[in-house]
Amino acid sequence: MPKPKPFIFNDESVENHYGFFILTEGISLVRFEKNPVMLSNHWNYNESVLGHWENWFIQDSRLLGYPVFDTEDEYAKLIAGKVERNHIKGCSMGIIFDPEDLVYVGGKFILMKCELTEVSIVAVPSNKASVQLYKKDNEPFSDIEIQSLCLSLKNKNSENPELEIKTETMKKITLSLAALAALSFDKSTPEVDVEAVETAVLKLGNENAQLKAKNLTLESAAEAEQETKITAMVELAIKEGRIPATKKDDFVNLAKANFDLAKSTIEGIPAKVNLSTQIQNPTGGATEVTSKEAFLKLSTAEQLQFKAEKPEEYKKLFTKTK
Structure with missing residues (x-):
């Protein structure tokens, strides 16, 4: 199969069928990067997943990306074939946006900021005739809601005292x-x-x-760095015996909510003493438990620990050789 051509997710110079332009630099990819799903016609069902997108990039104010089809799926394989034979060339973004980020400037409606959630394969290119708009709760905007929003912005702009147009000359x-x-x-x-x-x-x-x-x-990078820091701190606490492995998620969530509190809590829990190390060298010298006499010199706790952790060696100490 030949190398796929990139699809144009968005071209900020082209008006979509709702009548506004989407600023490419204002598209947040934070959510999309975690799950760059490729749907068929914005159908949010498992069987409508055609594959995923990769290697997206911005070029000349356009956002583009490469498709990766799930060729093990018969329907996805069918669509991939139509794309390969140049019968389908269009895709459409599914975006979440706040109405406050849609502005009316210079006779144009421009969406300054939005969040990309998915990109679907469609029969008609996205900016020309298809883009799916969602509210913050993932509920789709209706055509009437978008039309009302644009009309409200247009009227608000005409009443704006900051920009008083002279109608006699324009x-x-x-x-x-x-x-x-x-x-x-x-x-x-x-x-x-x-x-x-x-x-x-x-x-x-x-x-x-x-x-x-x-x-x-920057926020995304900082969040990733903080997650790495939290994971390392909690896993070290488990390794040191400060907390049980079953409490890992609880301490991770606590650290996400309040890192300093989680850190001080963990540090306040004493680390588990490794008695096997003390048994091998209880006085800091070179003494090791290699005989019954050496074993009997250990404390009761150390003897029990040795017996539990090294049952074979313990057995040898008290087994008479013929």
């Missing part, structure tokens, strides 16, 4: 001092070209989205 716009400062315009010239305002707003939005995307990446 070429100039008068900004308040606050808007001039936010967009880095000369405060002494409140009347600015509409195109210049649109460009400045889009630039500001892009910069904000990029910063948020970087913050999400």
